[in-house]
Amino acid sequence: MTDLDDLPRRTSTRRAPADRAFRGVLRTGGITVLAIMSFVGIFLLARAWQALRVAGPGFLTTQTWEPDSGNFGIAAVLVGTLLIATVAVSVALPLALGTSLYISEYAPTRLRRTLVSLVDLMAAVPSVVFGLWGFFWLQGNLTGIARWVSTVFAWFPPLSVEGADPDDPLSPVTLYTSSTFVAGLVVALMITPIMTSIMREVFMQAPVGEREGALALGSTRWGMIRSVVLPYGMGGIIGGTMLGLGRALGETIAVYMIISPVFAVQWHVLQNGANSVSSLIALRYGEASPFGMSALMAAGLALFLLTLAVNFGASSIVARSRSGASS
Incomplete structure (x- = not known):
């Protein structure tokens, strides 16, 4: 007996033509997506290179936006973008988590179908409609809540409002x-509907x-959810949250219609004045000079890289979770 007889026998499987075609389509689609994303990044970098070469490292630390005079940067709008996205995710996460758990675990079958349809329809509402609703109705009804929060939690700097007098009931509401x-x-x-849809789908796939x-074993319904559904669905929770964060970072029209743009770092979230990268591009696009357009492309490149970093970080976290590994 030779040593070759001790080697394991190799087995090979011949894939059917349909399997090979399907595999080729999937591979082509994946390569196409990566190619398009790379071309977008290269395009933004090429158009932004002139502005980046003039601004240098100060592009990330300068708060003003005067590209034609050579004094511009995204420090203020980048901080504003992150603050708006943080507020959005902080509110949307518990709302989406509770809604998805109710739909998947507690709602009767007929009501579940209705709620799923309503959530999906809410995701299809145009952003300009949300912007109109927020501008004409929401902010007028939130001034009292914002005043109360700033009065009670004024010791926390982000929730304080400069120039507000809590003892004066006639202080202007425009501060809020x-x-x-x-x-x-x-x-x-x-972003709540898309987060809810992702979490709901993952929760409903928890092992029966x-x-x-x-x-x-005597567990209550909530005990079962806490010990089985939530650990299994952690990947869906993280993935849905990061997907919502990615949309919150790039939201343009609704934010543009509501905020009062300021080109200074505004840490007071309840106070009048905010800004974001996408709103800056929408605000200055029509009047920008050729060099100003290059500066706007540089701002778009920064937002593009930030979104990519968030999505890649989320995908690595989801892959380590149980639901992410099984999918």
Whole structure:
């Protein structure tokens, strides 16, 4: 007997033509998506290179936006973008999580179908409609809440409002309008449906055997959800949240209609004045000079890279979760 006889026998499987075609279509689609994303990044970099070469490292630290005079940067609008997205995700996460758990675990079958349809229809509402609703109705009804929060939690700097007198009931309400808080709430309602849909789908895929086993051992419905559904669906929670965050970072029209643009770092989320990268581009696009257009492309490149970083970070976290690994 030779050593070759001890080697394991190799097996090969011949794929059917349909399997090979399907595999080729999937591979082509994946490569196409990566190619398009790369071309977008290269396009933005090529158009922004002139402005980036003039601004240098100060592009990330300068708050003003005067590209024609050579004094411009995205420090203010980048901070505003992150604050609006943070407010939006902070409100949308518990709302989406509670809604998805109710639909998947508690709602009767007929009501579940109705709620799923309503959530999907809410995701199809145009952003300009949310912007109109936020501008004409929401912010006028939120001034009292914003005043109360700023009075009670004035010791926390982001929730304080400069120039507001809590002892004066006639202090102007314009201090609390067109703020990061209002824009964040509007964006939160826009990203809640897609977050809810992703979480609901993952929760409903939790193993039936583990559900029944937990209930058979005497667990309550909430105990089963806490020990089985939520751990299994952690990937869906993180993935849905990051997807909502990605949309919140790039939301344009609704934010543009609500905020009062300021080119300074505005840490007070309840105070009048905010800004974002996408709103800056929408605001200055029509009147921009050739060099100003290059500066706007540089701002868009920064937002593009920030969104990519968020999505890649989320995908790595989801892949380590149970639901992400199984899919």
